[in-house]
Amino acid sequence: MAIFKPFRQVQQIKRKDLNHDLVDYVCLPGCFNAAEVQAIRTLWNDAEAEDSRVNVSGVAKDYSELRKSRVMFIDAMKENDWIYNRLAEACLQVNMNRFKFDITGFQTKLQLATYGPDDFFEWHMDYGVGDVSDRKLSITVQLSDPSEYEDGDLQFMINHKAFSAPKELGTAIIFPSYAMHRVLPVASGQRQSIVGWIGGAPFR
Ligand SMILES: O=C(O)CCC(=O)C(=O)O
Ligand SMILES: [Fe+2]
Numbered sequence: 001m002a003i004f005k006p007f008r009q010v011q012q013i014k015r016k017d018l019n020h021d022l023v024d025y026v027c028l029p030g031c032f033n034a035a036e037v038q039a040i041r042t043l044w045n046d047a048e049a050e051d052s053r054v055n056v057s058g059v060a061k062d063y064s065e066l067r068k069s070r071v072m073f074i075d076a077m078k079e080n081d082w083i084y085n086r087l088a089e090a091c092l093q094v095n096m097n098r099f100k101f102d103i104t105g106f107q108t109k110l111q112l113a114t115y116g117p118d119d120f121f122e123w124h125m126d127y128g129v130g131d132v133s134d135r136k137l138s139i140t141v142q143l144s145d146p147s148e149y150e151d152g153d154l155q156f157m158i159n160h161k162a163f164s165a166p167k168e169l170g171t172a173i174i175f176p177s178y179a180m181h182r183v184l185p186v187a188s189g190q191r192q193s194i195v196g197w198i199g200g201a202p203f204r
Contacts, residue, residue: 023179025156025165026094031086031172037143040074040083041192044112048072052113054124055132069119069183073109074194083110083194087139087172091198094137094174101136101176107199112143114192115152120185123157126197127177135177137198145169149189156181 032040049070054063074080084106095103115121126138140154146167153164154173157180165173175181177197 022099022176023158024098025163025173025175025179025181026098027166028090028094028172028174029166029168030170031090031141032170034169037141037170040112040141040194041143043074043080044114044192045072046070049114052121055128055130059130065122066124067121069113069115069121071111071113073111076106076109087141087194087196090172091137091139091174091196095198099137099176101200103136103198103200105199107132107135107197111195112192113195114190115149115183115186116190117188118185119183119191120152121183123180123182125178125180132177132197134199134202135197136200136203137174138177138179139172139174139194139196139198140165141172141194142167142169143192143194144190149191150187151184152186152189152191153184154181154193155184 049072051062052067052069052071053060054066056063074083076084087110088106091103095101126132127135142154142165144167146169153167155162155164156175162182165171183191
């Protein structure tokens with residue numbers, strides 16, 4: 001759609017390339033195979049895991065109405081390079097074809113999350129105030145087979161509808177960090193995921 005009344009200062013900016021979809025999520029089945037997922041799952045260490053926290057106006061807080069799960073972080077050491085590299089390639093590929101954001105790398109360590117019965121993450125964006133204002137893309141990987149848990153869908157809000165992402169083990173889902181998403185409460189069993197945040201210069 002053309003601009004009805006352009007700001008005077010930006011008249012020189014050319015509008016191009018407006019046919020890519022900047023709200024949708026992109027699924028990559030088989031980003032990791034079953035053996036690789038198994039190897040990632042062995043990194044889970046209950047003693048190291050902590051109750052999840054949420055960034056509220058720039059401060060990490062316990063916020064149990066918004067989120068309940070256990071999390072730990074994957075160290076960026078040599079033995080884990082293959083995990084970081086695989087996700088970086090996936091993000092660069094999807095970004096090049098779809099989102100075309102300025103992205104420069106992982107904003108923090110990758111998070112490993114475990115959702116047990118009644119654990120959830122209510123509607124939220126990964127983008128926000130302070131430390132998270134330079135998040136551009138988010139990636140999550142399904143580390144549990146759908147038969148291991150009930151409910152616990154990762155969902156995206158697009159207009160007024162919630163869409164469930166595929167649950168197949170090894171599938172990566174990449175989305176803009178400003179997309180609204182949630183994890184429905186797990187009814188039984190356990191769901192594990194990797195979550196990564198890819199940063200770059202703040203949106204402008
Ligand atoms: O577990 C997931 O797949 C997504 C979790 C999430 O939205 C987050 O950690 O920001
Ligand atoms: Fe999130």
